[in-house]
Amino acid sequence: MTLKDKLAAQRIYILLGALFITSLVVSNLIFQKFFYWYPLDIEIFGTKLFEISVGILPYPITFLITDLISEIYGKKRANDIVVTGIFASLFSLLIIYTANHVPATSWSYVKDDMFNTVFGNSAIAVFASMLTYLFAQFIDIQIYHFWKRLTKGKHLWLRNNFSTWFSQFVDTFSITFLLCSFGIIDWANFKGLLISGFLFKVIIAACDTPFLYLGVYLFRKRFHLRVNQEINLV
Template structure:
């Protein structure tokens, strides 16, 4: 298998693993006070989720929009499959000696269905918006300014994702509406900060891999500029 295909599979694997782990661990919430300036109250599911946007931006840059869309669809299929497995496990009767009883398992995974349903709707909207905004900025800047398309696409899509999932969860009664604005502010601000911090990783990934990957044939000729030209 050539390097291009191996790398694509690795990136897709990281994307799907980050997405599914975020959906599995979301019910625990934590606080974080960076330098004592502000206290975030966030679901631990938010920790791996921003990685998915970094990966789709890398795939968009290295392979093109079509390959990025394929990874997003693959993530949806994997999430639906895992949701089915978890729901089946939740209704399976326990043995007398089971270390985890039905009540404990249901408490951890019982809300997995409605929460992931909300998350998947938000996920599809946000990821497809992220990919399209990324390529919009790439066309507009003629392949220059990596930082603009990386952060511009992620910030817009993260606002859509955070808003959509909270609206669906509050509307279904999973979370009280009184928590909507604090969670929206906390979640969106955290994701924006992560997007800014992962920009050097995006530059590093493109710099290290751009010359080793042949662009998708459906991309325009100007997209075949080297990283050095794009970063001007």
């Protein structure tokens, strides 16, 4: 690979990392708003099917990006992105905590009570999300590369979906359990939110498979990569 190609691959890696971190941090900030995604009036354990947090919308993007980075840049680069995401989450937590304790002026459009209502639970959410995120992302990467070695780089759809399904169940169960434990969500909604959240993520994982194939195809064409060949940025 030429120096020009390596520089281009490095820039793309940075852009993917930026998308990953943005999706992760934003999902932690907007999680308190819930919406009803599915048009049918179906209830599971007293909770409407796909009655889920808006924080779940950008979160699957993080798994698509780590799968793409795992495929093209390798396991180490994917793990680097995960660690960077943890640092970004901690830093955002510090900013939110500081902003929440700074008193608003008398003419401030957003008062202390309003700010605390929207962001007051963000500290708990970020902490809970980081714990679950850490487990889920590393599980996703490990399983992805297990299937990649087993299939010798073939059957991309298999490792993309299998790794994401398992890791997303771990993530959904953990974050729902922690939010209920902290009193942010009532325990009566636990089973319904767990099933709704997991099913939503499974559907999204299936839908993003063509985009993963497209991304891998474009990378291999642009950088002349063979099947199972990875870009070494060093």
